[in-house]
Amino acid sequence: MARSDQEWNGIYKHMDAGTCYVCGKPVKTGSAIYGLTGAHYDCEVGTGRAYEAAVIRIEDALANLGVVAQRPRVPEGKGKVAKKAIAKAVAAIEKETGAKLTGVLFWNQKGNFRGPKWDLARWGLQFSMQLPNGNIVRGSSHSWATVTMCANLPLQAHEERDSLYSYNVEPQ
Numbered sequence: 001m002a003r004s005d006q007e008w009n010g011i012y013k014h015m016d017a018g019t020c021y022v023c024g025k026p027v028k029t030g031s032a033i034y035g036l037t038g039a040h041y042d043c044e045v046g047t048g049r050a051y052e053a054a055v056i057r058i059e060d061a062l063a064n065l066g067v068v069a070q071r072p073r074v075p076e077g078k079g080k081v082a083k084k085a086i087a088k089a090v091a092a093i094e095k096e097t098g099a100k101l102t103g104v105l106f107w108n109q110k111g112n113f114r115g116p117k118w119d120l121a122r123w124g125l126q127f128s129m130q131l132p133n134g135n136i137v138r139g140s141s142h143s144w145a146t147v148t149m150c151a152n153l154p155l156q157a158h159e160e161r162d163s164l165y166s167y168n169v170e171p172q
């Protein structure tokens, strides 16, 4: 069974204090140490979890290489950078149209469909807009720039040609 975050937090406290999370005694320099948890090697083996810890270490290494997402990720559109990009895109569209946006949903092109081969926009929004005349319509936006670029640069919204309430939002 994998260790919970709570278990790891307990282990990290012992690592910081230089003690073994299994027996609670100091882990002296020069003693046999189990690298991943900082516990006495013999104590770690006694837990029967040394192998599991090694597997987790390999999975973490693979995750760092982008092979597999090991740790739970922030849901798409909920991270700090995404929230900033979304807020700026909404502001750009509101500035361009004079409309008020509500019910904003974020979409993100899946990795397999990114890149020059597919030539698809990277991310965008779907929303309701209250027009200056009071009417409420559905609208959408898309961006070819990355979410990170849009979070960090001034944005401008342009209505797409031949489409109604569909906007291209890009850094200026």
Ligand SMILES: [Zn+2]
Binding pocket: 020, 021, 022, 023, 024, 025, 039, 040, 043
């Ligand atoms: Zn110990």
